[in-house]
Amino acid sequence: GEDVEQSLFLSVREGDSSVINCTYTDSSSTYLYWYKQEPGAGLQLLTYIFSNMDMKQDQRLTVLLNKKDKHLSLRIADTQTGDSAIYFCAEIGLTGFQKLVFGTGTRLLVSP
Amino acid sequence: DTEVTQTPKHLVMGMTNKKSLKCEQHMGHRAMYWYKQKAKKPPELMFVYSYEKLSINESVPSRFSPECPNSSLLNLHLHALQPEDSALYLCASSQGGTDYEQYFGPGTRLTVT
Numbered sequence: 362g363e364d365v366e367q368s369l370f371l372s373v374r375e376g377d378s379s380v381i382n383c384t385y386t387d388s389s390s391t392y393l394y395w396y397k398q399e400p401g402a403g404l405q406l407l408t409y410i411f412s413n414m415d416m417k418q419d420q421r422l423t424v425l426l427n428k429k430d431k432h433l434s435l436r437i438a439d440t441q442t443g444d445s446a447i448y449f450c451a452e453i454g455l456t457g458f459q460k461l462v463f464g465t466g467t468r469l470l471v472s473p
Numbered sequence: 474d475t476e477v478t479q480t481p482k483h484l485v486m487g488m489t490n491k492k493s494l495k496c497e498q499h500m501g502h503r504a505m506y507w508y509k510q511k512a513k514k515p516p517e518l519m520f521v522y523s524y525e526k527l528s529i530n531e532s533v534p535s536r537f538s539p540e541c542p543n544s545s546l547l548n549l550h551l552h553a554l555q556p557e558d559s560a561l562y563l564c565a566s567s568q569g570g571t572d573y574e575q576y577f578g579p580g581t582r583l584t585v586t
Contacts, residue, residue, distance in 0.1 A: 403580045449515055
């Protein structure tokens, strides 16, 4: 089955680093994604990683993938108040090549 | 340009009404998607169109009827909805084939009274 779990809430101070974690169960996952959703808005694709990679960096964002433990993380450096949002990880597996399965979402609150 | 547009932004409808949600993209994408998102929950896939053909229907009730008139447009026709269908309806698109980056629209907030 496909289960993607995230912690519900993370609170950090402006300027700190944030680390949002995600665990998944589908070992056939090929791509893993991070999306950001601000209140009342759609989802913004932040970054993604292919399953044969273990790290990807894109400006303030670093994605780490531990395929053995089925663990994915998103690190946001120098977190800003504008980063406050819900962050979803998502996977696509070989069994459903177009079907994105989303995690439960982590609400990030950045205080000044 | 990675823009997906959706209309209307908000919709309130009674259980006997018929209405449609519209989605448009001009990125040349060949796959388009409808997702439903309830409050404080992740989006759930409803339908996928690939090259204008319905390729995935996630056992959605027939009161939701998708339509893909051409590769840029995706509609969701609504009829005889229930209050529990109130949600944010999100459209997304991707290149299709082996390109899996899905880009989302801002959504339509639907309230069924």
